[in-house]
Amino acid sequence: MSGLTGAMNTALSGLDGYSAGIGVVSGNLANQTTPGYSVETVNLSTSNTTGQAGAGVQAPQITRAADGYTAGVLRSANSYAAAASIDSVSSTAISNSLLNNGDVQSALNQFFLDAGTLAANPTSTAQRQTLLADAQTAVGAFRSAATALNGIIGGATSGLQQNISTANNLLSQLAAINQGLGQTPNDPALLDQQQAALQSLSSQLAVNVIPQGNGQVLVASGGTVLLDQGGAQTLSLAGNSVSNQPQITAGVAGASLNVGPSDGNIGANTQTWKAGSAAIQALNAHAVIVAASVNQVQAEGLTGTGVPGASLFSVPTPTVVSATSNAGTATLTAQLNNAGQLPTDGGPFILRYNASAGWSAVNQASGQIYNPPSGSNLSFAGLSLSVSGSPASGDQFTVNPAPDAASAIQLISTNQNAIASADPYVVSQGSSQPNGSIINSNTGTIVAGSDIVTASPSSNAAIVPSTYYGQTLQITFSSANNYNIESTNNPATVIASGSFVGGQGAVAVAYPAGAASGQFWQVPLSGRAAAGDALTLSPGGSNSGSNASRLAALWTAPGTTTAGSLQQSIIGLGTSLASNAQQATQRSSAASANVTAATNNLQNIAGVSLDQQAVILTGYSQAYQAAAQVISTAHTMFESLLQAI
Template sequence: MADLLNIGTSALLSLQRALSTTGQNIANVNTAGYSRQRVDFATLPPEATGAGFLGTGVKVDSITRSYDQFLAQDVRSRSSSSAGFSTLSGLTSRIDNLLADPSVGIAPGIEGFFGALQDVANNPGSIPERKVLLGEASELAGRFQALDTQLRSLNSEVSQRITTTVKDINALASNIASLNEQVVRATTATGGQPPNDLLDARDQAINRLAEKVGVTTVMQEDGAVNVLVGNGQALVVGFTASELQTFRDPFDATRVNVGIAGLASSTDIGRFLTGGELGAALSFRGGVLDSTRNELGLLAAGIAATFNEQHSRGMDLNGQLGGNFFRPLEPAVAASSGNTGAATVSASLGDVSALTGADYRISFDGAQWTLRIEQTGASQTGAGPAFTVDGVDIAISGTPAAGDSFLIQPVGEGANLFALEITNAADFAAASPVRSSAGSANLGDASLSALSVDDIAGLPLGGAITLTFNPDALGVGVPGYDVAGSAGGPIAYNPATDSGGIAVTLGGLSFELGGTPVAGDTLSIANNTDGSGDNRNALALGALQTVQTLEGGTASYQDSYAGLVADVAVSSRQASAAADAESTLLQQAISARDSVQGVNLDEEAADLLRFQQAYQAAAQVISVADTVFQTLLDATRR
């Protein structure tokens, strides 16, 4: 009877644990991260008898959780991607909306500015029209500055987000290390039984960490989980958590970089961190945000340089050569805070059409300098003291120390510094400083047209330049123009073949000769005295709106800005589409995981009924054992 009673008792105890486990599953059906637990039964060791081995009952071998590490890893990976693309989409869309907003966008400012310039060209001597032009120029500069202010504000926000996210990552890493210790101790204390709730809590912490930054997990033999970030940097090893830290960029105090605490403060691992909110913030800052500021600065620098160049070739209402219309822009050069040498670096813009919007870092290794393009990683080496790259002239002076480095940002601050230089409406150079005329006694129809200034070094002219047609100017029977008042003559010109017009460059001036002159006919070029009604330079300035002066001569002002808007719009749409796709994939991964790990109330109800019936049957076994035992007792009393 004792055997039957023991068998029934073991069944009752085992089924009681099964019922409790089922109840635990039902109770936690809505608990985030809870994995369904199951009871694994095993028979007790049988008892050997002469008739064979008799069973002695049942025991609970283990209470385990339903868990698939591959499905769990898929959810973790999708969580990281989904959080990352969601963050990237939100940030990129803000720049997209900003650039497309007509109240702050550059396109309306360019249209308004060149519209006012056309009005001045139509009435070059009008002071009111000139004042409107200066107002539109200030409005355009204000739009550049306002956009850059918004972008710099967004940069500060991203830096704050990076700092906050790093703190969250460190807290989660510390929690995971603590849970590792609890898991290992609990497993050891129970002889290897899994502490299911602790395992769930650790998985939840790792999943939350994956939403912050992409992670890789490695299981140790003792049950602890190591967590790696980036390209293998250990964040959690066993019971120990390392810390990420933020530190100021050595070239820009407003920018924060990310490293591992305990390593050299200048060790930036940000470029290796991908996925999650942190990876997205770093990617956005180094990609869309920086490129937008640079492209906007490139446009500002291009407008300032090309407009100033043409404006300087004109003449204002006071008869003076035009100076800079916009403030000239100079590249920003920052020395690393870790430099120990005495070298200095300066930079200037050369050919603005060659500018690319890239940043450059030059470093000295003790023997030579290396120039590296930040956006592409391409590099070139040299002994110095000068580099020329992409329209930027870089000069090095002083004595460097090994390890010294400098960051050159040719156009990064271009939009912020873009401003109007002139303040007096009369200083706008609408006129050309020179004009041409044909001799009053000419017998032919010789003409000099399309007169323009290429180089102002020889202006104002010391006297008139006179071209006199001579049938033998370049030798007997070789016609052309003799030149007086300027070096460079005579000029070959054959009326028989050139009457349709030929282009000529002379003493920093360009013009076109045409017609059929007669010997002795003259053409002259003189200072444009009292040229208040002249609009030739205003027309030349207006033509810059559509002339392809930027990006290697492939883009006009409008083209450049439209290209920037399009690039950001494409990036925004791609990020949004990726965020939607990853969200869908994440939900699918969660559904697949929950089909294995999640609590199904129908299944639990069935288990509850099954275990209840088994429990009742086990109780009946005990009742039968008791009845048999009582029968034996009654028999012995007789």
């Protein structure tokens, strides 16, 4: 009987073991696509009884296939791929903002092209109206691009809020799993949930996972612990006090979380915010440069009615914001004096005061440092700042040279007569008469060359003060080598004089206060003069298109911006953004391939193979049937023995 009992017990232990195996295989097949699930196996070992062979198998032990290193590689790949995907989409959107939303480059190109057409036909009312329409189109292009970029920045902020909420939920879930593992160490079901949560968390930000002996994990990111035995730290979104860029903090202490641009969705959306802000700051700078440059050319000429040109565009003035930690009483105001010196990236600038070293400014976009001389007036990067009050050492200010300029740029005038297409002066041979006519009694051969506008008159130029700008000017040669300049408003007073040495001379008239302040209209003189010869400088009329030519040339004039001509700078901005988008797309494709490879590697170790599970299931089924047959045979033998008795 003991033999039959032993056979029965052995077969029953086999049934238990093979039944457990079949159950595990069924679970594997059912969870093949479950995130975080690792294939499970049944370990059957011989049950050894002293002095007895073939005592069956011990209670089945279920083990979970896992590879911490391979899982970590997949988490890293997930973080990078999630970031690369967002970067690809956002970089493309940023690039398209300048092309698909009004096309700033094309709008400006058409504006300056039509300015050249007006120069050839300055009396054309239709062409003046066309130029004003072009100006409005350019304004619309700037505004449309700014709206698109602001939408991208806002989307990044919303994305960050959602990403942080998701990360907090996952950290809370992991904390709960840790508690469960504390009560049931290395429970396979909890470990599966843990791996799924960790993989999901890695898509939000880069994580460093430190496993514990009981299956619990510690989680850190950027050097900050997010999950330990005490529970999870709550992530929050805040703004940097200086740049206002998004800042991620952890825990009630608000520890700053260092997040890189490749660190999952959170890192990518933070980078998108920065890239979008940099793009719109550069666009703002270009809006200011375009407005200031066009307005200056306007001020350098006259309208068809002989009135000095007024500004066509308006943009916000620079802003200065004091840091809340400032201890001094200084307040600063800023204005743009030279648009050509403003960096095309637009800054902004952080201006700091040090009691021993004085003032220094740093361009936040490029890192370029400026050291303006200390005093009540500071100048750098085309800006002029007035200081009132007393700064304290360590005080700092944020200077934005072009706040929301692309969004707020406006076309001031809708009157086609406001376009200053004429030069301020037309040079005629002879002297002006009281009735306005000009009589030419010259005996020499004096020729006026092509006029220019310059901030630095020639050394041989006779300088006419700005107070006489717009008045008819009379140039009279007292000898072959000298000439005097008078205003016809007061012909007895010499207001400037010059030398005509070697048959060369020049006249430079200073512009009055306004957009052209600091500039001079200059015309060169050459030839042979005789005493008594005269030239008359009369304000330009409607038939003059010289200043419109100057406006048209502004598009391609070298040195208009710190990045070359205005055309080069605008094209350069678009090209740079397009290049960033192309590179981001390539990185995203490569990152996706890395995730596929890492997933396959982990699948080979911990994944569920249908073919393999089918083979295992067949083996368990056959073994189960064999054990059942043993029980059936033992039962028959037992019944026979009972009947024999």
